[in-house]
Every structure is written in structure tokens, then in C-alpha cells.
Amino acid sequence: MTNTNPVSAEVVRLHRFFDAWYDGTEGLTIDEFGDAMDPLFTIVGPDGQVLGREAIISAVENSFGKGGVRITVENFIVIERDGYVVCRYDEVQTTRSGTTTRLSTAVMEPDDGAPGGFRWITVHETWAPS
Numbered sequence: 001m002t003n004t005n006p007v008s009a010e011v012v013r014l015h016r017f018f019d020a021w022y023d024g025t026e027g028l029t030i031d032e033f034g035d036a037m038d039p040l041f042t043i044v045g046p047d048g049q050v051l052g053r054e055a056i057i058s059a060v061e062n063s064f065g066k067g068g069v070r071i072t073v074e075n076f077i078v079i080e081r082d083g084y085v086v087c088r089y090d091e092v093q094t095t096r097s098g099t100t101t102r103l104s105t106a107v108m109e110p111d112d113g114a115p116g117g118f119r120w121i122t123v124h125e126t127w128a129p130s
Contacts, residue, residue: 007087008076010036010116011106015071015091024065033060036114043123046102070094073104084109085118090128101128 017032034057041053051059070093077088084107091102102125111119 007078010118013116030061038121046125046127101130103128
């Protein structure tokens, strides 16, 4: 999951946060996730459900310490244009019931005030073969 590109490094950082959050790692705050999300952030899940910023922050917050998931991200494609960044990557989630893969596309913009240096604007996930 290591990558030297700052955009893919941010994707890795956020997904490592998820792993630690789901494990119930002490000292984490939901702000490490929420502060990286644009006020108008949306995510389209692989099932087509669209969630806004507050809904996804709430869902993640309620999953603290629930465990049972490991996430890896790989196969990054990064395109930078006019102050925005598009990053496509594979997100592999392993749970007790098996492994699933999502082809994820994220749109971000550089922001020195965001935890990883980027503000996430939107994410779109599609099921992919595992």
C-alpha cells in the first residue's frame, strides 16, 4: 500500500485510518476523516447508493471498534488538471465473509488545511472482480 505520489499517498493514509478506526485504535478522532471531506462531499457506493458528507461521516463514526475488515488500495492512476486531481484505484476489502474489490474514482483538490493535504470532493465506487 505504499506509494510516493502525494495523491496516492493520501488515498493510502485515509484507508489506513479506516483500518485503525474499525479496529478501535485509541487516540483517533473522526475529524481525521471528516476534515478531509469537502463540505459538499458525496460518495456513490458500488450498490448505487449516494451518501453526502454528514451521512458518510456518521456511518464511519458509528463503526468505531467494530473490526472485521481489512482494506488495501492499489493500482493507482492519477490525473491532475486545473487544480483538481482524479485518482482511480482498486480498493480490496477483506471481511469475515470474504473479499470484495471496488474500482474507486476520487476527485480531490490540494488543500494544505486538510489532514493529508487534499480535500476529497467525491468518490464513485463500482464492483470489480475479486
